Amino acid sequence: MRFRLAFLISLLVLLCTAPASALVEGGGKNGCFWLDPNTYSTYRYFWYYGYAGGASVNAASGVDVDVYVYDDYSNLIVSGASASSYENVSWWPRINTWFTVKVVNTSTRYGTNVCLVLL
Numbered sequence: 001m002r003f004r005l006a007f008l009i010s011l012l013v014l015l016c017t018a019p020a021s022a023l024v025e026g027g028g029k030n031g032c033f034w035l036d037p038n039t040y041s042t043y044r045y046f047w048y049y050g051y052a053g054g055a056s057v058n059a060a061s062g063v064d065v066d067v068y069v070y071d072d073y074s075n076l077i078v079s080g081a082s083a084s085s086y087e088n089v090s091w092w093p094r095i096n097t098w099f100t101v102k103v104v105n106t107s108t109r110y111g112t113n114v115c116l117v118l119l
Contacts (some may be wrong), residue, residue, distance in 0.1 A: 032115040035105035054090040063112040
């Protein structure tokens, strides 16, 4: 219950503080999607220098999901990889560039619906 409340609060904060000037390649991909066991999904987004970047991921209770953010040169910028169904990461881009957000379902048995919110 506390994880869901924390997710909803994070979601409200992220939605209220999202930079209006962020450009998304191929249109928005925020929302919920299905991830099979031991699979991942990646999304590329453009962030401007001076605007905070952030990603919040939530999955079904008992399913471990992780989030990794890479810069345009495939360097890992930030990750959230605890044994939890909820991850929240943030970063400050040093230049205007593309970032890849990778969401991983580390469960070996269960697929899950995953909700991803990006700044």
